[in-house]
Amino acid sequence: MTGTHTAHRDDPERATLDKAAAENFPVAPFFLPRAWRTDLMAVYGFARLVDDIGDGDLAPGGADARLLGVPAREAEDRLALLDAFEADLRRVFDGEPRHPLLRRLQETVRRRSLTPEPFLGLIAANRQDQLVGRYETYDDLLAYCELSANPVGRLVLAVTGTTTPERVRHSDAICTALQIVEHLQDVAEDLRRDRIYLPAEDMKRFQVQEADLAAPSAGASVRALVAYEAQRARDLLDEGAPLVGSVPGRLRLLLAGFVAGGRAAVDAVAAADYDVLPGPPKPGKLRLLRQVGVTLRGEG
Numbered sequence: 001m002t003g004t005h006t007a008h009r010d011d012p013e014r015a016t017l018d019k020a021a022a023e024n025f026p027v028a029p030f031f032l033p034r035a036w037r038t039d040l041m042a043v044y045g046f047a048r049l050v051d052d053i054g055d056g057d058l059a060p061g062g063a064d065a066r067l068l069g070v071p072a073r074e075a076e077d078r079l080a081l082l083d084a085f086e087a088d089l090r091r092v093f094d095g096e097p098r099h100p101l102l103r104r105l106q107e108t109v110r111r112r113s114l115t116p117e118p119f120l121g122l123i124a125a126n127r128q129d130q131l132v133g134r135y136e137t138y139d140d141l142l143a144y145c146e147l148s149a150n151p152v153g154r155l156v157l158a159v160t161g162t163t164t165p166e167r168v169r170h171s172d173a174i175c176t177a178l179q180i181v182e183h184l185q186d187v188a189e190d191l192r193r194d195r196i197y198l199p200a201e202d203m204k205r206f207q208v209q210e211a212d213l214a215a216p217s218a219g220a221s222v223r224a225l226v227a228y229e230a231q232r233a234r235d236l237l238d239e240g241a242p243l244v245g246s247v248p249g250r251l252r253l254l255l256a257g258f259v260a261g262g263r264a265a266v267d268a269v270a271a272a273d274y275d276v277l278p279g280p281p282k283p284g285k286l287r288l289l290r291q292v293g294v295t296l297r298g299e300g
Contacts, residue, residue: 012067013045013100015059029257031250035111039159042108045101046089047122047152053081054126055193067099078130086123089116112159118151133195138232141199142176149179153258160251167247173240174258180233181265184226185280187213198225215277223274230266230274237262245298252296260291267291 027044028037049064051057056078058064065075068084075081091097092106093116108114125148135141153171157163183190183197190197191213203209206225213222237259244255264283272281283291 012063039108042105043155046105049101050122050126054129082127089119114158118155121147121151136200138199145176145179149175162247170240170243173236177233177236178262181262184276187276218275218277226274230269234266256292256295259295263291264288
Protein backbone atom coordinates (compact mmCIF):
# COMPACT_ATOMS: atom_id res chain seq x y z
CA MET A 1 0.00 0.00 0.00
CA THR A 2 2.72 2.44 0.98
CA GLY A 3 4.75 1.62 -2.11
CA THR A 4 1.77 2.31 -4.36
CA HIS A 5 1.15 5.64 -2.70
CA THR A 6 4.80 6.58 -3.07
CA ALA A 7 4.89 5.54 -6.72
CA HIS A 8 1.85 7.70 -7.48
CA ARG A 9 2.70 10.60 -5.18
CA ASP A 10 2.89 12.95 -8.15
CA ASP A 11 0.22 11.21 -10.25
CA PRO A 12 -3.03 11.42 -8.29
CA GLU A 13 -5.06 10.51 -11.38
CA ARG A 14 -3.35 7.12 -11.71
CA ALA A 15 -3.38 6.56 -7.94
CA THR A 16 -7.16 6.91 -7.96
CA LEU A 17 -7.90 4.87 -11.09
CA ASP A 18 -5.68 2.00 -9.93
CA LYS A 19 -8.12 1.38 -7.07
CA ALA A 20 -10.69 0.00 -9.53
CA ALA A 21 -9.04 -3.43 -9.38
CA ALA A 22 -9.79 -3.72 -5.66
CA GLU A 23 -13.50 -2.90 -5.85
CA ASN A 24 -16.19 -5.46 -4.96
CA PHE A 25 -17.76 -5.09 -8.38
CA PRO A 26 -16.49 -4.87 -11.97
CA VAL A 27 -15.94 -1.23 -12.89
CA ALA A 28 -15.29 -1.44 -16.64
CA PRO A 29 -14.74 -5.11 -17.58
CA PHE A 30 -13.03 -6.14 -20.79
CA PHE A 31 -16.17 -7.49 -22.48
CA LEU A 32 -17.77 -4.04 -22.75
CA PRO A 33 -17.27 -1.83 -25.80
CA ARG A 34 -14.14 0.28 -25.49
CA ALA A 35 -16.08 3.56 -25.55
CA TRP A 36 -18.20 2.40 -22.62
CA ARG A 37 -15.11 1.30 -20.69
CA THR A 38 -13.49 4.69 -21.21
CA ASP A 39 -16.53 6.57 -19.96
CA LEU A 40 -17.25 4.21 -17.06
CA MET A 41 -13.66 4.62 -15.86
CA ALA A 42 -14.06 8.40 -16.02
CA VAL A 43 -17.18 8.16 -13.86
CA TYR A 44 -15.38 5.76 -11.52
CA GLY A 45 -12.45 8.16 -11.18
CA PHE A 46 -14.82 10.89 -10.02
CA ALA A 47 -16.70 8.64 -7.58
CA ARG A 48 -13.51 7.13 -6.14
CA LEU A 49 -11.85 10.49 -5.65
CA VAL A 50 -14.84 12.08 -3.91
CA ASP A 51 -15.04 9.08 -1.57
CA ASP A 52 -11.31 9.30 -0.86
CA ILE A 53 -11.71 12.98 0.00
CA GLY A 54 -14.63 12.20 2.29
CA ASP A 55 -12.79 9.33 4.02
CA GLY A 56 -9.43 11.10 4.29
CA ASP A 57 -7.82 8.48 2.05
CA LEU A 58 -6.07 10.71 -0.47
CA ALA A 59 -2.53 9.79 -1.47
CA PRO A 60 0.02 11.55 0.75
CA GLY A 61 1.77 14.62 -0.50
CA GLY A 62 -1.20 16.91 -1.04
CA ALA A 63 -1.19 16.73 -4.86
CA ASP A 64 -4.99 16.55 -5.08
CA ALA A 65 -5.39 19.60 -2.83
CA ARG A 66 -2.91 21.57 -4.94
CA LEU A 67 -4.69 20.61 -8.15
CA LEU A 68 -7.98 21.80 -6.68
CA GLY A 69 -6.46 25.09 -5.56
CA VAL A 70 -6.82 24.37 -1.83
CA PRO A 71 -4.22 26.19 0.29
CA ALA A 72 -1.70 23.93 2.05
CA ARG A 73 -3.07 24.97 5.46
CA GLU A 74 -6.47 23.50 4.46
CA ALA A 75 -5.18 20.36 2.72
CA GLU A 76 -6.49 18.15 5.54
CA ASP A 77 -9.84 19.93 5.80
CA ARG A 78 -12.27 17.53 4.13
CA LEU A 79 -15.10 20.04 3.87
CA ALA A 80 -12.79 22.58 2.22
CA LEU A 81 -11.59 19.91 -0.21
CA LEU A 82 -15.18 18.88 -1.02
CA ASP A 83 -16.12 22.51 -1.62
CA ALA A 84 -13.17 22.92 -3.99
CA PHE A 85 -14.02 19.63 -5.70
CA GLU A 86 -17.61 20.78 -6.24
CA ALA A 87 -16.37 24.06 -7.71
CA ASP A 88 -14.14 22.09 -10.10
CA LEU A 89 -17.06 19.80 -11.00
CA ARG A 90 -19.10 22.85 -11.99
CA ARG A 91 -16.24 23.83 -14.32
CA VAL A 92 -16.74 20.47 -16.05
CA PHE A 93 -20.06 21.82 -17.30
CA ASP A 94 -19.16 25.46 -17.98
CA GLY A 95 -15.41 25.90 -18.10
CA GLU A 96 -12.06 24.17 -17.78
CA PRO A 97 -11.61 21.94 -14.71
CA ARG A 98 -8.29 21.85 -12.88
CA HIS A 99 -8.07 18.25 -11.72
CA PRO A 100 -7.02 15.72 -14.41
CA LEU A 101 -9.77 13.29 -13.34
CA LEU A 102 -12.34 15.99 -13.94
CA ARG A 103 -10.79 16.90 -17.29
CA ARG A 104 -11.17 13.23 -18.19
CA LEU A 105 -14.76 13.34 -16.95
CA GLN A 106 -15.53 16.42 -19.04
CA GLU A 107 -15.04 14.43 -22.23
CA THR A 108 -17.50 11.80 -21.00
CA VAL A 109 -20.04 14.41 -19.88
CA ARG A 110 -20.00 15.97 -23.34
CA ARG A 111 -20.07 12.66 -25.18
CA ARG A 112 -22.96 11.23 -23.13
CA SER A 113 -24.82 14.49 -22.38
CA LEU A 114 -24.62 13.84 -18.63
CA THR A 115 -26.15 16.26 -16.12
CA PRO A 116 -24.57 17.58 -12.89
CA GLU A 117 -27.17 16.10 -10.51
CA PRO A 118 -25.76 12.61 -9.91
CA PHE A 119 -22.25 13.98 -9.41
CA LEU A 120 -23.51 16.61 -6.99
CA GLY A 121 -25.35 13.87 -5.09
CA LEU A 122 -22.11 11.96 -4.53
CA ILE A 123 -20.41 15.10 -3.24
CA ALA A 124 -23.37 15.83 -0.96
CA ALA A 125 -23.14 12.31 0.49
CA ASN A 126 -19.50 12.77 1.39
CA ARG A 127 -20.22 16.19 2.85
CA GLN A 128 -22.94 14.56 4.95
CA ASP A 129 -20.40 11.99 6.18
CA GLN A 130 -18.44 14.84 7.76
CA LEU A 131 -21.51 16.10 9.60
CA VAL A 132 -23.68 13.05 10.32
CA GLY A 133 -22.32 9.91 11.97
CA ARG A 134 -25.54 8.21 13.06
CA TYR A 135 -28.88 7.42 11.42
CA GLU A 136 -32.00 7.19 13.54
CA THR A 137 -34.27 5.29 11.14
CA TYR A 138 -34.04 3.03 8.12
CA ASP A 139 -35.71 5.76 6.05
CA ASP A 140 -32.92 8.13 7.10
CA LEU A 141 -30.40 5.60 5.84
CA LEU A 142 -32.30 5.19 2.55
CA ALA A 143 -32.17 8.97 2.08
CA TYR A 144 -28.39 8.82 2.53
CA CYS A 145 -28.14 5.98 -0.02
CA GLU A 146 -30.12 8.12 -2.46
CA LEU A 147 -27.09 10.43 -2.44
CA SER A 148 -24.22 8.02 -1.83
CA ALA A 149 -25.12 5.03 -4.04
CA ASN A 150 -28.04 5.52 -6.40
CA PRO A 151 -26.32 8.15 -8.58
CA VAL A 152 -23.74 5.56 -9.62
CA GLY A 153 -26.33 3.24 -11.15
CA ARG A 154 -28.04 6.15 -12.83
CA LEU A 155 -24.73 7.18 -14.38
CA VAL A 156 -24.14 3.65 -15.69
CA LEU A 157 -27.54 3.75 -17.39
CA ALA A 158 -26.83 7.22 -18.79
CA VAL A 159 -23.41 6.28 -20.13
CA THR A 160 -24.84 3.20 -21.86
CA GLY A 161 -27.87 5.05 -23.20
CA THR A 162 -30.38 2.76 -21.50
CA THR A 163 -32.15 5.08 -19.05
CA THR A 164 -35.89 4.60 -18.52
CA PRO A 165 -37.96 5.36 -15.40
CA GLU A 166 -38.45 1.66 -14.63
CA ARG A 167 -34.76 0.89 -15.05
CA VAL A 168 -33.86 3.78 -12.77
CA ARG A 169 -36.22 2.39 -10.11
CA HIS A 170 -34.64 -1.06 -10.34
CA SER A 171 -31.14 0.40 -10.43
CA ASP A 172 -31.83 2.43 -7.30
CA ALA A 173 -32.90 -0.72 -5.45
CA ILE A 174 -29.70 -2.53 -6.47
CA CYS A 175 -27.42 0.37 -5.59
CA THR A 176 -29.05 0.93 -2.20
CA ALA A 177 -28.68 -2.80 -1.48
CA LEU A 178 -25.00 -2.73 -2.41
CA GLN A 179 -24.46 0.24 -0.10
CA ILE A 180 -26.22 -1.53 2.79
CA VAL A 181 -24.14 -4.67 2.26
CA GLU A 182 -20.94 -2.61 2.23
CA HIS A 183 -22.00 -0.97 5.48
CA LEU A 184 -22.54 -4.40 7.03
CA GLN A 185 -19.12 -5.60 5.88
CA ASP A 186 -17.46 -2.45 7.24
CA VAL A 187 -19.16 -2.02 10.63
CA ALA A 188 -15.85 -2.12 12.52
CA GLU A 189 -14.00 0.16 10.08
CA ASP A 190 -16.85 2.67 10.02
CA LEU A 191 -16.94 2.73 13.82
CA ARG A 192 -13.26 3.67 13.85
CA ARG A 193 -14.28 6.66 11.70
CA ASP A 194 -17.01 7.42 14.27
CA ARG A 195 -19.75 6.43 11.83
CA ILE A 196 -22.54 3.91 12.34
CA TYR A 197 -24.78 3.05 9.41
CA LEU A 198 -27.00 0.65 11.38
CA PRO A 199 -30.26 2.49 12.13
CA ALA A 200 -30.49 3.48 15.79
CA GLU A 201 -34.09 2.29 15.98
CA ASP A 202 -32.98 -1.19 14.87
CA MET A 203 -30.09 -1.24 17.33
CA LYS A 204 -32.58 -0.44 20.09
CA ARG A 205 -34.96 -3.16 18.88
CA PHE A 206 -32.19 -5.78 18.99
CA GLN A 207 -30.74 -4.37 22.22
CA VAL A 208 -27.40 -3.50 20.64
CA GLN A 209 -25.25 -0.77 22.18
CA GLU A 210 -22.50 1.12 20.35
CA ALA A 211 -19.97 -0.55 22.64
CA ASP A 212 -21.10 -3.95 21.33
CA LEU A 213 -19.90 -2.93 17.86
CA ALA A 214 -16.38 -2.33 19.19
CA ALA A 215 -16.00 -5.92 20.45
CA PRO A 216 -13.55 -8.31 18.74
CA SER A 217 -16.45 -10.53 17.65
CA ALA A 218 -20.21 -10.17 17.57
CA GLY A 219 -22.54 -11.40 20.26
CA ALA A 220 -25.96 -12.86 19.57
CA SER A 221 -27.73 -9.48 19.54
CA VAL A 222 -25.32 -7.97 17.00
CA ARG A 223 -25.58 -11.06 14.80
CA ALA A 224 -29.37 -10.87 14.88
CA LEU A 225 -29.24 -7.19 13.93
CA VAL A 226 -26.83 -7.83 11.05
CA ALA A 227 -29.00 -10.72 9.82
CA TYR A 228 -32.02 -8.41 9.82
CA GLU A 229 -30.26 -5.73 7.78
CA ALA A 230 -28.77 -8.34 5.44
CA GLN A 231 -32.25 -9.60 4.63
CA ARG A 232 -33.28 -6.07 3.77
CA ALA A 233 -30.37 -5.88 1.33
CA ARG A 234 -31.28 -9.26 -0.17
CA ASP A 235 -34.88 -8.13 -0.67
CA LEU A 236 -33.72 -4.96 -2.42
CA LEU A 237 -31.46 -6.98 -4.72
CA ASP A 238 -34.41 -9.19 -5.62
CA GLU A 239 -36.52 -6.08 -6.24
CA GLY A 240 -33.93 -4.64 -8.60
CA ALA A 241 -32.91 -7.86 -10.36
CA PRO A 242 -35.41 -7.44 -13.25
CA LEU A 243 -33.10 -4.68 -14.48
CA VAL A 244 -30.71 -7.35 -15.74
CA GLY A 245 -33.20 -8.92 -18.14
CA SER A 246 -34.40 -5.53 -19.37
CA VAL A 247 -31.15 -4.56 -21.11
CA PRO A 248 -29.45 -6.05 -24.17
CA GLY A 249 -26.16 -7.77 -24.83
CA ARG A 250 -23.03 -7.21 -22.84
CA LEU A 251 -24.61 -4.64 -20.55
CA ARG A 252 -26.76 -7.46 -19.20
CA LEU A 253 -23.63 -9.28 -18.07
CA LEU A 254 -22.25 -6.15 -16.38
CA LEU A 255 -25.47 -5.56 -14.44
CA ALA A 256 -25.70 -9.23 -13.53
CA GLY A 257 -22.24 -8.79 -12.02
CA PHE A 258 -23.52 -5.98 -9.81
CA VAL A 259 -26.52 -7.99 -8.57
CA ALA A 260 -24.46 -11.16 -8.18
CA GLY A 261 -21.75 -9.27 -6.31
CA GLY A 262 -24.32 -8.03 -3.82
CA ARG A 263 -25.91 -11.45 -3.39
CA ALA A 264 -22.54 -13.14 -2.97
CA ALA A 265 -21.55 -10.54 -0.37
CA VAL A 266 -24.77 -11.17 1.58
CA ASP A 267 -24.06 -14.90 1.35
CA ALA A 268 -20.55 -14.31 2.71
CA VAL A 269 -21.97 -12.35 5.65
CA ALA A 270 -24.40 -15.21 6.33
CA ALA A 271 -21.59 -17.79 6.01
CA ALA A 272 -19.72 -15.87 8.74
CA ASP A 273 -22.80 -16.38 10.93
CA TYR A 274 -23.34 -12.62 10.67
CA ASP A 275 -20.19 -11.87 12.68
CA VAL A 276 -18.81 -8.92 10.72
CA LEU A 277 -16.72 -7.43 13.54
CA PRO A 278 -13.42 -9.31 12.99
CA GLY A 279 -13.28 -7.95 9.44
CA PRO A 280 -15.37 -7.75 6.28
CA PRO A 281 -16.61 -11.17 5.09
CA LYS A 282 -15.75 -11.42 1.40
CA PRO A 283 -17.23 -13.83 -1.14
CA GLY A 284 -14.95 -16.19 -3.04
CA LYS A 285 -14.85 -16.18 -6.84
CA LEU A 286 -16.76 -19.47 -7.09
CA ARG A 287 -19.66 -18.10 -5.05
CA LEU A 288 -19.67 -14.95 -7.16
CA LEU A 289 -19.66 -16.85 -10.46
CA ARG A 290 -22.46 -19.09 -9.25
CA GLN A 291 -24.53 -16.03 -8.41
CA VAL A 292 -23.82 -14.51 -11.83
CA GLY A 293 -25.30 -17.62 -13.43
CA VAL A 294 -28.35 -17.57 -11.17
CA THR A 295 -28.93 -13.87 -11.87
CA LEU A 296 -28.58 -14.23 -15.64
CA ARG A 297 -31.09 -17.07 -15.63
CA GLY A 298 -33.48 -14.98 -13.59
CA GLU A 299 -33.68 -17.63 -10.88
CA GLY A 300 -32.79 -15.37 -7.97
